[in-house]
Amino acid sequence: MPDWFKIYHRLPYPMKVMAASTRGRYLKRWRYGPATEAMVEEYLSREQWSAEQWRVWQEERMAYVLHRAATRVPYYREQWGQRRANGDNSSPELLENWPLLSKEILRRQPRAFLADDCDLEAMYFERTGGTTGTQQYLWLSRETLQAWFALFEARSRRWYGVSRHDRWAILGGQLVAPVDRDKPPFWVWNIAMNQLYLSVFHLSAKNTPAYLKAIESHRIVYLLGYPSALYRLAREILDQKLSPPPLKVVISNAETLLDYQREAIVAAFQCPLRDAYGLAEIAAAGSECEMGRMHIWPEAGHIEILADMSDEVLPAGQVGRLVATGLLNADMPLIRYQTGDRAAVTDETCACGRTLPMLQEIEGRVEDVIVTRDGRYIGRLDGVFKADPHVREGQIIQEDWDTLRVLYVPAEGYTARDGETIVQRLHDRVGSDMNVVLEAVDEVPRMPNGKFRAILSRLDRSSAGSNR
Ligand SMILES: [Zn+2]
Numbered sequence: 444m445p446d447w448f449k450i451y452h453r454l455p456y457p458m459k460v461m462a463a464s465t466r467g468r469y470l471k472r473w474r475y476g477p478a479t480e481a482m483v484e485e486y487l488s489r490e491q492w493s494a495e496q497w498r499v500w501q502e503e504r505m506a507y508v509l510h511r512a513a514t515r516v517p518y519y520r521e522q523w524g525q526r527r528a529n530g531d532n533s534s535p536e537l538l539e540n541w542p543l544l545s546k547e548i549l550r551r552q553p554r555a556f557l558a559d560d561c562d563l564e565a566m567y568f569e570r571t572g573g574t575t576g577t578q579q580y581l582w583l584s585r586e587t588l589q590a591w592f593a594l595f596e597a598r599s600r601r602w603y604g605v606s607r608h609d610r611w612a613i614l615g616g617q618l619v620a621p622v623d624r625d626k627p628p629f630w631v632w633n634i635a636m637n638q639l640y641l642s643v644f645h646l647s648a649k650n651t652p653a654y655l656k657a658i659e660s661h662r663i664v665y666l667l668g669y670p671s672a673l674y675r676l677a678r679e680i681l682d683q684k685l686s687p688p689p690l691k692v693v694i695s696n697a698e699t700l701l702d703y704q705r706e707a708i709v710a711a712f713q714c715p716l717r718d719a720y721g722l723a724e725i726a727a728a729g730s731e732c733e734m735g736r737m738h739i740w741p742e743a744g745h746i747e748i749l750a751d752m753s754d755e756v757l758p759a760g761q762v763g764r765l766v767a768t769g770l771l772n773a774d775m776p777l778i779r780y781q782t783g784d785r786a787a788v789t790d791e792t793c794a795c796g797r798t799l800p801m802l803q804e805i806e807g808r809v810e811d812v813i814v815t816r817d818g819r820y821i822g823r824l825d826g827v828f829k830a831d832p833h834v835r836e837g838q839i840i841q842e843d844w845d846t847l848r849v850l851y852v853p854a855e856g857y858t859a860r861d862g863e864t865i866v867q868r869l870h871d872r873v874g875s876d877m878n879v880v881l882e883a884v885d886e887v888p889r890m891p892n893g894k895f896r897a898i899l900s901r902l903d904r905s906s907a908g909s910n911r
Contacts, residue, residue: 504770516556546579583725666693746767747765748763
């Protein structure tokens, strides 16, 4: 735990509010400025652009970013220099001539991705919220950061009839209360951002009424959080037959939203649930419109979907690895960056009338897939827990080529029949030769940052037994 939190936890609540609000004022100054409203209007007006207008815009921006990367960014400049020295005459003007970039390479030398005309002192520094070993270091200019937050304001809040001036609550993984705390407050009010920060670590059956009371007494208009945390709250509201305060919208982000989570959250809060997709490295982002379709934000980045086992670009409708070229942060350009997410794009148009491209689905993380012996990649299995089995939530762990272990939290009324249903549904999806081991738990373990993983793979994909 950082020292700052140790001091923070000893403060009386009003002092915590002061501390959180000081931090909030600092963030607000970085994120929003006099140009914000005009940017929001500009982004909204682009949503009616023709395909031709988008093509021209993207070509121009892509050309600028690629040129800047090849000439001003040490990592890429060196890479192209070496290619030239080896007699490679391919043009950096074409995206397909650029190799894929892994998270590992970026993590090892983040500063090499920063354009050489940047003034680090004047930039916003961000350590992305990954677990230890998966963190990334990023630098953004004030202009870029404000464009990013204007995009969120336009394509998320505005679409749902709320704004950054509304009072909102966030269910997040910051330790705003000590983990062993057993009575409220499990939150802190941030005056500068009109934001109630609710701890995900203290959500429980017993604490749920206190969370709802806090949301009500702070007159919260909308709620944002991890799907798994929103689900936990929703599940308790339904099971304890509590009535939640009225909200305009619930926004989920940062994890794959599962079908059973969506159903429970909508049923509990009785308001629309809109999912957001956004990479901390800001190279790709999207948000759900009122038709429930996930629109991509072209200004954030250009998206390609590549096959799981080769670098072949897949057509619309097929799920593969999401590779993004960031178009917003030209000071730290990430070209063909392997986001670690799996998704499919679609070429359908949306009934909402917006011309923004769409993702057909987001399957989850590349490392969180079940791989079968016959070479299938299965990224979503939440259907296994849907509707009838009396299970609150579950996690499916692939231990090896032949074994799946299912951790599940039984709900009231759970019987052996429910277990059989789960095994049967898994066999239908992964093949009946896979051993399925069921294990009841009180709680599915979260990651250190409070995030939930529906699928975990411990499979060594290079191991013997593979037919590849
Ligand atoms: Zn739409």
